Amino acid sequence: MIGPIEKFGHVTEGGIRQLVDAFYAKVRRDPELGPIFAAAITGDWQPHLEKMYAFWSSVMLTSGRYKGNPVAKHVAIAGMTPELFGRWLQLFDATCRELYDDAVGDVFLSKAERIAESLKLALFYRPDQPWPPTASA
Numbered sequence: 001m002i003g004p005i006e007k008f009g010h011v012t013e014g015g016i017r018q019l020v021d022a023f024y025a026k027v028r029r030d031p032e033l034g035p036i037f038a039a040a041i042t043g044d045w046q047p048h049l050e051k052m053y054a055f056w057s058s059v060m061l062t063s064g065r066y067k068g069n070p071v072a073k074h075v076a077i078a079g080m081t082p083e084l085f086g087r088w089l090q091l092f093d094a095t096c097r098e099l100y101d102d103a104v105g106d107v108f109l110s111k112a113e114r115i116a117e118s119l120k121l122a123l124f125y126r127p128d129q130p131w132p133p134t135a136s137a
């Protein structure tokens with residue numbers, strides 16, 4: 001894919017919009033993740049994208065723009081599995097590498113990995129089950 005001539009070396013609201021737009025374009029085309037998002041977001045995508053701009057702005061720029069409860073939202077999504085987080089992170093990683101230099105890309109990625117892990121624990125951890133979960137569990 002042809003990326004920007006120069007990658008972003010710092011984080012701005014405009015850069016976050018580009019990242020979120022490019023990431024969800026990949027998600028929607030993805031054979032694993034696409035159908036899950038298509039089932040959950042049946043109408044206009046823009047409200048979801050606006051929420052995600054605010055979310056990443058809060059995470060990366062500590063702007064406090066995002067208000068919400070991601071755990072409650074994800075619990076309600078049909079078809080979620082622990083394995084899907086790996087796919088989500090692959091696509092997010094690829095998008096970060098296209099748009100950002102290594103240093104900033106690494107920060108996005110480490111934040112995303114930590115949030116993915118805590119979402120995965122909140123959704124799937126059971127004290128009486130092995131962790132990490134296996135396909136047969």
Ligand code: HEM
Binds near residue numbers: 033041052070081111
């Ligand atoms: C298996 C991986 C994931 C899937 C399938 C998934 C799917 C979704 C879907 C379908 C929505 C829209 C829910 C709705 O509007 O009803 C959503 C919202 C959201 N997702 Fe994910 N997600 C995943 C992982 C993540 C990760 C790793 C993060 C953060 C790093 C994240 C952050 C969010 C946020 C902040 C929202 C908005 C919640 C709100 O409405 O306030 N998601 N996700």
